[in-house]
Amino acid sequence: MEKELKLDTLKEIANIGAGEAADILSKITGKKIKIEVPELWSIKAAEISSSAELSSFGAFISQQFQGSVNGMALLYQSAEDSRKLLRSLFDDLILEDSIDNASTASLREIGNIILSAYVSAISNMTEGKITLGIPEVVLETSEVYFKNVLKDFNDMEIVVAIKNKINIEESDASAYLLLLLSFQDFELIISQLEKKI
Amino acid sequence: LKKILIVDDSIFSRQFHKKLVSKLGYEVLEAADGEAAIAIYQEEKPDLIITDLLMPGLDGMEMIGKLLKLDSSAKIVILSSDKQKFRKEEAKKLGVVEFLPKPTDEERLAAVLSSHTGEP
Numbered sequence A: 001m002e003k004e005l006k007l008d009t010l011k012e013i014a015n016i017g018a019g020e021a022a023d024i025l026s027k028i029t030g031k032k033i034k035i036e037v038p039e040l041w042s043i044k045a046a047e048i049s050s051s052a053e054l055s056s057f058g059a060f061i062s063q064q065f066q067g068s069v070n071g072m073a074l075l076y077q078s079a080e081d082s083r084k085l086l087r088s089l090f091d092d093l094i095l096e097d098s099i100d101n102a103s104t105a106s107l108r109e110i111g112n113i114i115l116s117a118y119v120s121a122i123s124n125m126t127e128g129k130i131t132l133g134i135p136e137v138v139l140e141t142s143e144v145y146f147k148n149v150l151k152d153f154n155d156m157e158i159v160v161a162i163k164n165k166i167n168i169e170e171s172d173a174s175a176y177l178l179l180l181l182s183f184q185d186f187e188l189i190i191s192q193l194e195k196k197i
Numbered sequence B: 001l002k003k004i005l006i007v008d009d010s011i012f013s014r015q016f017h018k019k020l021v022s023k024l025g026y027e028v029l030e031a032a033d034g035e036a037a038i039a040i041y042q043e044e045k046p047d048l049i050i051t052d053l054l055m056p057g058l059d060g061m062e063m064i065g066k067l068l069k070l071d072s073s074a075k076i077v078i079l080s081s082d083k084q085k086f087r088k089e090e091a092k093k094l095g096v097v098e099f100l101p102k103p104t105d106e107e108r109l110a111a112v113l114s115s116h117t118g119e120p
Helices: A003-029 A045-052 A079-089 A101-126 A142-149 A183-194 B011-023 B034-044 B060-070 B085-094 B106-117
Strands: A033-035 A039-044 A057-067 A071-078 A130-132 A136-141 A158-168 A173-182 B003-007 B027-031 B048-051 B076-080 B098-101
Touching (some): A003 A101, A003 A173, A003 A183, A045 A142, A057 A101, A057 A142, A079 A101, A079 A158, A101 A136, A101 A183, A136 A142, A173 A183, B003 B034, B011 B106, B034 B048, B048 B060, B048 B106, B060 B076, B076 B085, B098 B106
Parallel strands (some): B003 B027, B048 B076
Antiparallel strands (some): A039 A158, A057 A071, A071 A173, A158 A173
């Protein structure tokens, strides 16, 4: 399969995953979710932070997954957008400027639901078995966060990263879904899907 | 043979669905975006259009609106990963005949095509 078609195939899987995630988020918030066309890079691991172009400080909710394919799924929101999402869910909740423990727990739960839907779509499409790890919430700048994440990916030169932006209408908040795969795992997914076309 | 136009910016998705639709005995036309789909529709007058929603440029909903203005009898099926309730409601209001969530299977696709176009 040509490289262009391989990248296109992964984009399509990510779109299906983002569609599942948006459906769940729409049900949780009662709001319309707009999904944007995804961006994808096959890059050196150290370049993720600059390529992802995530704005400054925010909440990263991540889940490692393993099984027929290994990788990491991430949900990122800027601190302000995290507060907007939480306000839209808990009208009576008074939120301080900072994100407190209760908010972090809520973000973890929301992230878990969304990321599970996202990864399940990938698992179903590839007809594999993928197990999700425990969700982690980290409040950090994009640069520092990815520097730490790279420790888990440090034996890989090239990673495939895909980013879907989703906008929560009315609350004017955005979130980003990211999928990080080693090049080897990317090839594994593609070899499964090649059989379908 | 009845003609089915598949509109999707994803090469993978077009090839995947082309394989399914061809196997069912239909002739398949392809378009990678909304503008191209309208041009092909005017020239080839396919019996049914299967379209994605999320596409760069003219997206699925905009394309459907334009197509139905040109030909209100056009039969359009949405095949999308964006399966939110409001999307389905919008599609119904526009006059779309079916809304299929991605990924779909051969049986379901066969039933939809057969019900809206008859046998190939």
